[in-house]
Amino acid sequence: MTVLLYISNLIIPLTFALIIAYGYTKRVDLYENFIVGAKDGMKTVVDILPTLIGLMVAVGVLRASGALDYLSALISPLTVYLGYPTEAVPLTFMRLVSSSASNGLLLDIFEKYGPDSYIGRFVSIMMSCTETVIYTMSVYFMSVGITKTRYTLPGALIANLAGIIVALILTNMLFA
Numbered sequence: 001m002t003v004l005l006y007i008s009n010l011i012i013p014l015t016f017a018l019i020i021a022y023g024y025t026k027r028v029d030l031y032e033n034f035i036v037g038a039k040d041g042m043k044t045v046v047d048i049l050p051t052l053i054g055l056m057v058a059v060g061v062l063r064a065s066g067a068l069d070y071l072s073a074l075i076s077p078l079t080v081y082l083g084y085p086t087e088a089v090p091l092t093f094m095r096l097v098s099s100s101a102s103n104g105l106l107l108d109i110f111e112k113y114g115p116d117s118y119i120g121r122f123v124s125i126m127m128s129c130t131e132t133v134i135y136t137m138s139v140y141f142m143s144v145g146i147t148k149t150r151y152t153l154p155g156a157l158i159a160n161l162a163g164i165i166v167a168l169i170l171t172n173m174l175f176a
Helices: 002-025 030-065 067-082 086-097 099-113 118-129 133-144 152-175
Strands: none
Touching: 002 030, 030 067, 030 086, 030 133, 067 086, 086 099, 086 118, 086 133, 086 152, 099 118, 118 152, 133 152
16 A cells, blocks of 8 residues: 555656656757647636636526525425435536535535435445536537537436436445
């Protein structure tokens, strides 16, 4: 275990050292390329900033308005029937939109039920099996100018649903 910790602490510094060494052997102006990359990165940030602000405002409105709690109450008969923890419904929907907001909801669940509870274990596995689809698509597609997403959204939503189902199955197999 100590060897793995030692290796994991060295991976990033060694990667940087290898990149620098490779650049010097190929006689690349590393500093100039770094500056060009940093400028391009700032342009990308400026391009996607309106999208990020819109997503943050939408997440704030959803959390403050109680819409997620209302949605949970609305579909609770279905979730109870399926054996899906109703307490995880707001997290499930928020996970599609914002990673930081879903982490906040995750911590709320941990505080209320505990991380070692059934619901705590379920949401931990679910967070590992799902992705922030809306955020990821908006940021990456906006940064490269893609306007027609075709099958990306349906495919990503199906993959998230599969992750949620697998998380429920694993939690039931391991902790029920």
